Amino acid sequence: MPDHTPLTRQVDLRGIAGFAQALVAALRATPGVEVLAVLRAGVHATCPQCQLRLFGEDVLALAASQAPSPETSPKLHRLAQGFCGRQSCNGLFYEFTFDPVPGVDWESVLAQTEPADAGAATAAVTGPAVTPAGHTRKRTRQRVALGVAVIVVLLLVRHIMTGGTIPWVREPRRFTADPATMPKLGETNTAPPASSGTNAPRTFRAAPEPGRP
Ligand SMILES: [Zn+2]
Structure with a gap:
């Protein structure tokens, strides 16, 4: 039935x-x-x-x-x-x-x-x-990419655990001071430069009227 x-x-x-x-x-x-x-x-x-x-x-x-x-x-x-x-x-x-x-x-x-x-x-x-061939190829590529990513992560973990630095992330930097900007002995670098008189108190004198000595 x-x-x-x-x-x-x-x-x-x-x-x-x-x-x-x-x-x-x-x-x-x-x-x-x-x-x-x-x-x-x-x-x-x-x-x-x-x-x-x-x-x-x-x-x-x-x-x-x-x-x-x-x-x-x-x-x-x-x-x-x-x-x-x-x-x-x-x-x-x-x-x-x-x-x-x-x-x-x-x-x-x-x-x-x-x-x-x-x-x-x-x-x-x-x-x-x-199965369309395109799908299979796409999947194969995805698997290869995933495999490469896993290997990279594992290598990175091993590298860090053995005391290495993370490349590209913590690139060591070196700084050198420009001798021209170094304060001289006994002087601080917060002291205003000699030429800076901008905020100094000012005294004003009346200008002589024109025509008078
Ligand atoms: Zn649909």
């Missing part, structure tokens, strides 16, 4: 194109099924972060061997690259819903989309071969 509650499945965006391919392949292998009609009637997906929706046609387009160009469909192009179809969204997965369709057993169709060695729950719908 078929189960009439819709099945749902979280699909990692990095593997969404591969998932669409596997889903379409599984439906094509199901006898008496018209793939587009089943996708339209039974499959839709939502980004939980921005609520962008995908429909059966989108899934079929994603499954195409050639990824849609940004001109044809910016949404599908972004999805094929492993990102949410909405440019401003950084969601990581889509929530797929599989509504009951006569003649389609979603449980067995979805089982066919899973790799044979589906051990980890997250790997079940992604499949390693379909």
Whole structure:
């Protein structure tokens, strides 16, 4: 007896194109099924972060061997690259819903989309071969950068613990006094210079009137 509650499945965006391919392949292998009609009637997906929706046609387009160009469909192009179809969204997965369709057993169709060695729950719908290469390269670079950072920190800690100074932070400074500014023996450098008479009390004398001796 078929189960009439819709099945749902979280699909990692990095593997969404591969998932669409596997889903379409599984439906094509199901006898008496018209793939587009089943996708339209039974499959839709939502980004939980921005609520962008995908429909059966989108899934079929994603499954195409050639990824849609940004001109044809910016949404599908972004999805094929492993990102949410909405440019401003950084969601990581889509929530797929599989509504009951006569003649389609979603449980067995979805089982066919899973790799044979589906051990980890997250790997079940992604499949390693379909991960976009860009993602993998980016992750490798991030890992290398993290490794280098850890090594630098460890070297720095060792350096400080062995009594070193932190380079660039506590660079030793040397000061030399300019002999010209040094106070002479017996004199303090707070004594006003001889020429400074600015604040000295002043005496005023009336200037002689013009024309008089
Ligand atoms: Zn989104």
